[in-house]
Amino acid sequence: MRFRLHPLAAGLAVAFSSSAAWQSANAQSADVLSDIVIRASRPTNVPESTTLDPNGMASLRAATSDAASLLRDIPGVSIYGAGGVSGLPAIHGLADDRLRIKVDGMDMIASCPNHMNPPLSYLDASGITRLQVFAGISPVSVGGDSIGGTIIAETRPASFAGAGEGLLAKGEVGAFYRSNGGALGGNVALSFATENLNLSYTGATARAANYDAGDDFRSSATSGRLGRKVALDEVGSSAYKTRTHTLGFAIKGGDHLVEAKLGYQEVPYQLYPNQRMDMLDNEQKRFNLRYLGKFAWGGLEARAYHERVEHRMDFGPDKRFWYGTGSGGPAAPAGSPCAPLGMNCAAGMPMYTSSRNTGVTVKADVDLNERNLLRVGAEVQHYTLDDWWPPSGGMMWPGTFDNINDGERNRKAVFVEWEARPGALWTTLAGVRYERVESDAGPVNAYNNALAPATTLQPQFNARNRERRDNNWDATLLARHTPKPTFGLEFGLARKVRSPSLYERYTWFSRGMEMLMINWVGDGNGYIGDVRLDPEKAHTLSATFDWHADDRRWELKLTPYYTRVSDYIDAARCPIGLGGACTAANRTASGRFVYLQLANQSARLYGLDVSGRMPLASTSIGEFGLTGLVGYTNGRNRDTGDDLYNIMPLNAKLALTHKLGGWDNAIEVIAVKAKDDVSDVRNEIRTPGYGLVNLRAGYGWKQVRVDFGIENLFDRLYYLPLGGAYNGQGTTMTTGGASSPAWGVAVPGMGRSAYASVNVKF
Numbered sequence: 001m002r003f004r005l006h007p008l009a010a011g012l013a014v015a016f017s018s019s020a021a022w023q024s025a026n027a028q029s030a031d032v033l034s035d036i037v038i039r040a041s042r043p044t045n046v047p048e049s050t051t052l053d054p055n056g057m058a059s060l061r062a063a064t065s066d067a068a069s070l071l072r073d074i075p076g077v078s079i080y081g082a083g084g085v086s087g088l089p090a091i092h093g094l095a096d097d098r099l100r101i102k103v104d105g106m107d108m109i110a111s112c113p114n115h116m117n118p119p120l121s122y123l124d125a126s127g128i129t130r131l132q133v134f135a136g137i138s139p140v141s142v143g144g145d146s147i148g149g150t151i152i153a154e155t156r157p158a159s160f161a162g163a164g165e166g167l168l169a170k171g172e173v174g175a176f177y178r179s180n181g182g183a184l185g186g187n188v189a190l191s192f193a194t195e196n197l198n199l200s201y202t203g204a205t206a207r208a209a210n211y212d213a214g215d216d217f218r219s220s221a222t223s224g225r226l227g228r229k230v231a232l233d234e235v236g237s238s239a240y241k242t243r244t245h246t247l248g249f250a251i252k253g254g255d256h257l258v259e260a261k262l263g264y265q266e267v268p269y270q271l272y273p274n275q276r277m278d279m280l281d282n283e284q285k286r287f288n289l290r291y292l293g294k295f296a297w298g299g300l301e302a303r304a305y306h307e308r309v310e311h312r313m314d315f316g317p318d319k320r321f322w323y324g325t326g327s328g329g330p331a332a333p334a335g336s337p338c339a340p341l342g343m344n345c346a347a348g349m350p351m352y353t354s355s356r357n358t359g360v361t362v363k364a365d366v367d368l369n370e371r372n373l374l375r376v377g378a379e380v381q382h383y384t385l386d387d388w389w390p391p392s393g394g395m396m397w398p399g400t401f402d403n404i405n406d407g408e409r410n411r412k413a414v415f416v417e418w419e420a421r422p423g424a425l426w427t428t429l430a431g432v433r434y435e436r437v438e439s440d441a442g443p444v445n446a447y448n449n450a451l452a453p454a455t456t457l458q459p460q461f462n463a464r465n466r467e468r469r470d471n472n473w474d475a476t477l478l479a480r481h482t483p484k485p486t487f488g489l490e491f492g493l494a495r496k497v498r499s500p501s502l503y504e505r506y507t508w509f510s511r512g513m514e515m516l517m518i519n520w521v522g523d524g525n526g527y528i529g530d531v532r533l534d535p536e537k538a539h540t541l542s543a544t545f546d547w548h549a550d551d552r553r554w555e556l557k558l559t560p561y562y563t564r565v566s567d568y569i570d571a572a573r574c575p576i577g578l579g580g581a582c583t584a585a586n587r588t589a590s591g592r593f594v595y596l597q598l599a600n601q602s603a604r605l606y607g608l609d610v611s612g613r614m615p616l617a618s619t620s621i622g623e624f625g626l627t628g629l630v631g632y633t634n635g636r637n638r639d640t641g642d643d644l645y646n647i648m649p650l651n652a653k654l655a656l657t658h659k660l661g662g663w664d665n666a667i668e669v670i671a672v673k674a675k676d677d678v679s680d681v682r683n684e685i686r687t688p689g690y691g692l693v694n695l696r697a698g699y700g701w702k703q704v705r706v707d708f709g710i711e712n713l714f715d716r717l718y719y720l721p722l723g724g725a726y727n728g729q730g731t732t733m734t735t736g737g738a739s740s741p742a743w744g745v746a747v748p749g750m751g752r753s754a755y756a757s758v759n760v761k762f
Contacts, residue, residue: 046419046429046478047139048490048544050074052131059664059698060125062176062707062757065185065206065242067120067128067153075559075609075629076135076149078648081723081747082522083270083279084183084208084240086121090722091135092561093605093633093647094148096520097501098536100138101151104261104288106305107381111355113403113503115520116272116279117311122265122286123153124204124244126174126187126759130154135609136542136561137494140415140431140474141363141375147496147538147565158198158250158259159191168193172761180711180753181238183208200248207241210234210271210318213748214717235748236318236728237271237278255294262287271316273747274522274724276732277351278316284309298365298373305360311353319732348392349733351403351517355385375417375431383409385502389447395513396447403509403518406442407502411435417476425482429492433474437499437535440467441506453510453579461508461531468505470535472497485550491543500533504569504598510580513733515595521645522724523682524741526581526595528574534567534600556612561605568603570637570644571596571681592743593725593735594683603644607633622660629653634677645679646722649689662701668694675721685725685746690718708756715752723747 052070060070068087071077080088080095088096101108101119108119131153134142138150161168168191175186185206192199212233230236243266250259267282286307293300363377385407391397417431443462446454478492507518507529515526540563548555574582574597581595610630617624630652635644650673658665670692678684696709726745734740 046427046480046490047134047137047492048480050133050135054129057125057128057131058700058705058759059666059696059707059709062698063178063696063709063711063755065125065183065208065240067123067125068118070125070128070131071133071151073629073653074133074135075557075611076631077133078631078651078722080522080646081274081720082118083116083121083272084211084238085206085242085267086116086118086270088115088118089120089151090646090648091133091149091151092563092607093635093644094563095646097504098146098498099148099151100143100146101153102142103153104155105290105303105361106286106288106307107145107357107359107379108307109355109357109383109409109501110520111309111353111385112279112311112313113351113353113387113507113518113520114272114275114277114313114522116270116275116313117267117282117284117309120151120153122244122263122284123155124187124206124242126204127155127189127202127244127246128153129156136559136563137476137478137492137540138496139375139417139429139478140433140476141377141417143474143476143496144379144413144415144433144435145411145437145472145498147498147536147563155246155261156189156191156200156202156248158193158200158248158252158257160193160198160250160252161195163195165195170762172759174757174759176755176757178208178753178755180750181208181211183755196252198248198250198252200250201246202248203243203245205241205243208239210236210238211753212751214712214751215715216717217748217751230318230729233751235273235726235750237273237275237316238728239316240267240270242267242270257290257292259290259292260288261290269316271318271728272522273726273728274524275519276319276516276524276727276741277313277349278319279311280314280316281312282309283311298367300362300364302362303360305358307355307357309353309355309357311355313351313353314348315732318729319727349389349396349517350392351387351389353385353387355383358382371421373419375415375419377415379411379413381411383411385409387503389517391447399445399447399449401447401509401514402444403514404441404502404506405444407439407506408441409437409439409499409502411437415474427480429476429478431474431476435470435472435474435497435499437470437472438468439499439502439505441502444508446509446511451511456579457509464531466506466531468499468531470497470499472499472535486548488546488548489543490546492541494538494540494542496538496540497535498538499535500529500569500598504529505531505533510574510578510582510595512581512595512735515574515581516593516733516735522747523645523684524593524725524727524735524743525571525682526593527571528578528595528597530598533569533598536565536567536569538563538565554612554614557610559609561607561609563605564638565603565605567600568637569598570601570603571679572599572601573597573681590680590683592683594681596682601640602638603635604638605633605635605644605647607631616656622658622663625657625659627655627657640681642680643677643684645682645684646724647675647677649673649675649677649721662699663697664700665697666695668696670694672718672721683743685744687719687721687746690716690749692716692718703761705759706757709754711753711755712749712751717751718749719746720749721746723749 187204387403389401415433542561674689698707
């Protein structure tokens with residue numbers, strides 16, 4: 001097909017051409033080209049997404065082992081604080097279960113009452129080769145069972161030898177060190193391939209001790225201690241250790257590919273400064289089988305996967321519980337013997353979770369003609385969960401506590417999506433998705449069913465109908481208009497629906513100790529679910545204004561958005577009728593940790609993302625430029641007038657960049673406004689504003705890359721706006737007492753940390 005070279009196509013070609021190709025074209029400028037032939041390719045999908053490739057993630061990997069934090073420079077994305085490798089992404093104020101996060105095409109679910117093992121925690125940052133984010137409005141082909149955006153993470157794809165090349169063997173090895181917390185680790189990747197077969201292995205390990213906060217933090221003043229003595233500036237319960245392995249096999253023939261991956265991750269420990277428990281073992285095994293084929297009519301992809309998770313929580317070295325003789329017996333020093341276990345003797349609180357996750361997906365891209373593409377697909381997911389807490393003495397005696405017994409959450413989905421080019425300046429997308437979500441759970445038991453409130457709640461829960469069936473409809477309508485090569489406008493409207501999780505529906509017991517152990521938002525409060533919860537239904541209106549140079553050397557993007565959610569799952573002070581910790585005093589308490597029940601309410605969120613970049617100067621010592629990012633989100637409960645929990649305050653990031661040959665350097669300034677709009681029902685902790693300076697530098701050869709830098713250059717003390725309440729030390733099973741965590745202290749951020757990494761390809 002022959003046609004004129006459109007200015008926009010020329011601009012995109014310049015923007016994405018490599019310098020080597022440009023120099024080659026200049027060297028051959030003497031050749032006379034009588035004709036230019038361009039093979040048409042379908043335009044970028046609507047809506048536009050943000051994608052990080054290995055080059056975009058190279059400098060970020062050196063500074064973190066948390067895969068979620070690789071998203072920190074993407075407009076609209078913020079990170080809830082959690083364990084050192086288990087950050088929870090939030091998009092426009094919606095986080096965790098409200099997002100769809102796919103790992104190599106698999107839909108993973110956090111199998112923990114504190115969500116210590118979210119989907120991205122199963123990936124090492126060094127093993128991710130592609131991260132794609134649909135912020136706000138997601139196509140129905142990649143959305144579903146979520147009301148926020150979609151995050152797609154992919155590990156290394158299979159590579160094959162060229163024709164006649166024989167056996168292709170290649171690999172990569174890397175290592176890093178970070179001064180704060182003494183974090184260190186390494187990664188390796190090996191691949192052996194012929195033209196049609198590929199065998200690969202990737203592995204990584206990382207570990208760190210507790211990190212230190214910025215200057216002037218005094219941990220001993222914020223929490224009583226019963227256990228290991230923590231240094232004054234040390235953030236208790238922030239250490240971790242993790243090991244990840246993936247074995248891959250692929251076979252290719254013509255336009256068809258079959259790929260299988262076996263994954264295994266072991267986390268011997270990951271401690272949590274904003275949780276009352278720590279993860280002391282987590283094992284995941286996963287199998288992922290994929291088929292990808294190209295046909296005359298389009299493309300077909302099919303996938304089947306299975307995941308098994310075995311998870312254990314208890315108190316780490318900075319959180320110690322010892323229940324001595326008598327009622328509320330005396331505290332004992334760390335490591336004191338406690339035997340035999342019984343009503344007057346307890347030393348810990350073991351909590352176990354076991355889950356199975358099986359899924360099948362099939363989707364096809366059908367080329368109707370040069371201007372129309374049809375996507376269709378179907379998905380099935382079967383998820384089972386058991387969450388039980390064995391007897392360990394004291395109040396946790398004599399039976400096993402069933403938090404969730406025989407839990408099931410099954411999804412069946414179909415979707416159809418139509419992408420069209422109605423004119424040279426327009427691209428449109430329309431899609432509909434239907435999901436059937438069924439959930440259920442079996443009968444439960446308390447540690448002691450004769451103990452109030454178990455005498456009431458346990459028989460009530462077991463007697464009721466716990467099976468729920470939700471029929472959820474999603475719809476998306478978007479359009480992109482490009483009236484000229486230097487400006488584009490994308491706008492759209494979406495309806496998205498998410499069914500409650502098993503923990504939201506089936507956590508059932510109202511005694512304070514058990515409620516405190518259920519808290520995936522990290523605010524230090526206690527939670528109980530509600531079987532009657534309805535699915536959340538969100539309607540989002542969004543637009544993106546994109547001004548840029550012909551060659552994209554400079555660009556400015558503005559994205560305003562508005563979301564209204566009906567049946568939003570928020571929290572309310574638990575009713576007195578539940579008994580236990582749900583007292584009259586709890587209903588009105590302020591300035592302390594409280595006890596809450598999840599409830600359907602109504603919410604609205606709006607905000608603005610601004611991002612841009614521009615060149616400053618091209619000199620003999622390199623090219624200088626600026627990149628910037630500004631984010632603002634406002635969230636409010638429309639029923640109560642309360643602010644929504646954990647909304648990132650106004651924040652900005654500005655970086656002065658420098659490039660010279662293999663050098664890629666930056667000075668980055670981060671500014672965050674004080675978080676004063678907080679959730680009163682949760683007694684959410686306010687955090688002061690702060691500013692940080694980071695330095696980073698990297699140099700790359702053909703086979704070797706070295707990165708180094710300093711985070712928080714001036715060792716500023718600051719508190720994480722999305723980090724939750726500090727529960728890193730003390731006897732965390734209670735909300736009062738000299739050795740219990742004190743309310744009102746947010747988790748401090750990391751102080752100054754120098755880091756270095758090296759990566760070698762061979």
